[in-house]
Amino acid sequence: MAESVSYTEKLKAWNRKEVEKIGEKAPVTTPYPFIDIEKPPEYRGIPHINPEKCVGCGACVNACPPDALIMEWDKEHGVKRLTYNAARCIRCARCIEVCPTGAMEPTTRFEIATNSKEDLVEVVEHRLAYCEECGEYLDFTERQIEYVKNILPKEIFDMYALEDRMKLTQDAKMRVTVEKLRELEGVEYPAYLLAKRGDE
Amino acid sequence: MARLKSVWVYHVDAGSCNGCDIEVLDVISPYYDLERLGIKVVPNPRHADALLITGPLTRQTRIGIRKAYEAMPPKPRIVVAIGTCASSGGIFYNSYALYNTSPERGRDRLRSGGPEMVVPIDMYIPGCPPSPEEILYGIAQLLGIKEKKMHGEYWKALPPGEEGDGVSFTIPERPLSLRLWITLRDELRRVVGYYDRDAVLDDFMKLLEQAQKDENPRERLHDLVTGYFLKEKDSRVKVAMRFLEETYWSLVDEYGEWGESLRKIGKSART
Numbered sequence: 001m002a003e004s005v006s007y008t009e010k011l012k013a014w015n016r017k018e019v020e021k022i023g024e025k026a027p028v029t030t031p032y033p034f035i036d037i038e039k040p041p042e043y044r045g046i047p048h049i050n051p052e053k054c055v056g057c058g059a060c061v062n063a064c065p066p067d068a069l070i071m072e073w074d075k076e077h078g079v080k081r082l083t084y085n086a087a088r089c090i091r092c093a094r095c096i097e098v099c100p101t102g103a104m105e106p107t108t109r110f111e112i113a114t115n116s117k118e119d120l121v122e123v124v125e126h127r128l129a130y131c132e133e134c135g136e137y138l139d140f141t142e143r144q145i146e147y148v149k150n151i152l153p154k155e156i157f158d159m160y161a162l163e164d165r166m167k168l169t170q171d172a173k174m175r176v177t178v179e180k181l182r183e184l185e186g187v188e189y190p191a192y193l194l195a196k197r198g199d200e
Numbered sequence: 201m202a203r204l205k206s207v208w209v210y211h212v213d214a215g216s217c218n219g220c221d222i223e224v225l226d227v228i229s230p231y232y233d234l235e236r237l238g239i240k241v242v243p244n245p246r247h248a249d250a251l252l253i254t255g256p257l258t259r260q261t262r263i264g265i266r267k268a269y270e271a272m273p274p275k276p277r278i279v280v281a282i283g284t285c286a287s288s289g290g291i292f293y294n295s296y297a298l299y300n301t302s303p304e305r306g307r308d309r310l311r312s313g314g315p316e317m318v319v320p321i322d323m324y325i326p327g328c329p330p331s332p333e334e335i336l337y338g339i340a341q342l343l344g345i346k347e348k349k350m351h352g353e354y355w356k357a358l359p360p361g362e363e364g365d366g367v368s369f370t371i372p373e374r375p376l377s378l379r380l381w382i383t384l385r386d387e388l389r390r391v392v393g394y395y396d397r398d399a400v401l402d403d404f405m406k407l408l409e410q411a412q413k414d415e416n417p418r419e420r421l422h423d424l425v426t427g428y429f430l431k432e433k434d435s436r437v438k439v440a441m442r443f444l445e446e447t448y449w450s451l452v453d454e455y456g457e458w459g460e461s462l463r464k465i466g467k468s469a470r471t
């Protein structure tokens with residue numbers, strides 16, 4: 001049997017009636033804003049980007065209906081910035097649902113009123129991968145490449161010789177592929193087997 | 201704000217969907233009781249110290265908002281934007297019906313839009329709609345009862361393996377491969393919503409970690425999930441847990457077969 005507390009019990013652990021906190025005879029009116037309160041764990045507060053986990057893939061940007069999340073491209077300097085502004089966010093949690101790394105985290109934060117919209121901005125600046133061959137920045141961040149390396153099984157990497165071609169731009173990738181195919185002319189195995197064969 | 205008298209507010213709708221208007225009504229209700237903070241809603245901007253605006257500022261309402269603003273006494277003339285729409289144009293920000301003159305059509309970093317196009321705003325209360333506590337917090341902040349808690353963030357995400365000035369990259373440790381985790385998480389979307397999904401998946405990983413210590417993980421996991429199933433009262437969570445168990449093993453089998461055939465091809469290509 002699992003020792004863990006059941007999911008429903010976990011949710012119930014939260015004290016739902018803040019009026020009970022100030023004594024037996026609670027008034028009808030909430031004591032907020034004169035006390036600090038918490039929202040229930042399932043409350044939809046503003047989401048928050050966890051910069052440790054975010055890879056800058058932009059899935060959340062595609063999903064966000066009111067464009068509270070926007071990717072700012074700066075290819076000249078080799079960065080892209082994921083910007084989030086809570087002033088535009090409708091808390092639909094679409095971004096949390098689509099984020100492939102779990103970097104978009106739900107929070108129960110509700111005290112977000114402010115006199116300046118600068119306070120509501122979150123920016124994560126990602127560095128883009130660099131193609132040595134053409135001297136250009138790729139569309140992907142280095143974190144994205146690392147993440148893909150962790151997802152795909154090693155056999156696929158070997159089979160398609162992805163390791164060599166990952167950090168190339170589209171043009172260079174095509175060139176390298178054609179060269180390899182030429183090398184492999186006459187080999188009876190499928191042309192996509194581009195792996196270097198150690199024992200040949 | 202000098203508080204020699206109570207603050208009289210006038211509420212004006214700039215094309216809101218009425219969600220925010222209803223929350224404004226809510227804060228006046230006995231439970232939230234905005235009036236105990238000395239706020240009084242008045243029916244005329246000429247009497248008002250503060251203007252509560254809801255809505256994204258449609259073309260038609262922009263004249264009305266401007267008129268209401270000008271009709272207010274010149275001091276203190278406080279404007280409170282209630283709701284995401286009033287803070288930035290919200291979900292409607294790029295609609296044809298809105299008045300938005302910002303240079304990047306609302307796609308700048310501050311996400312310009314909404315009533316700030318015609319009147320200066322002193323307090324933004326985002327939320328769609330903001331819950332009554334959020335509105336109370338905004339008003340309390342104007343009255344000096346609460347402090348501002350938000351502040352802007354700018355992080356530099358470092359590439360993997362790098363340390364130094366910025367945030368380094370981590371992929372959390374999990375008892376299953378990243379590929380399985382991602383696929384399971386995506387499959388689970390068909391069964392439960394985002395909030396339960398992550399909670400159930402976390403619980404499942406805990407059970408899986410326990411099961412992996414056993415010499416027969418398949419049976420052990422089945423027992424553990426059954427235990428979870430019996431304890432849990434929420435039937436959606438039960439279904440999701442069972443679904444996870446089944447999907448997990450079918451994926452493990454499937455990926456195992458693929459891996460096997462891949463290895464075979466690789467081997468035959470080498471010889």
Ligand code: SF4
Nearest residue numbers: 054055057058060099
């Ligand atoms: S979807 Fe997640 S990982 Fe991708 S950019 Fe958004 S927060 Fe980052």
Ligand code: SF4
Nearest residue numbers: 064089090092093095
């Ligand atoms: S919760 Fe919705 S509106 Fe807010 S950032 Fe995520 S996708 Fe965009």
Ligand code: SF4
Nearest residue numbers: 217219283284285328
């Ligand atoms: S912020 Fe949301 S609830 Fe409020 S008016 Fe706009 S769409 Fe409606």
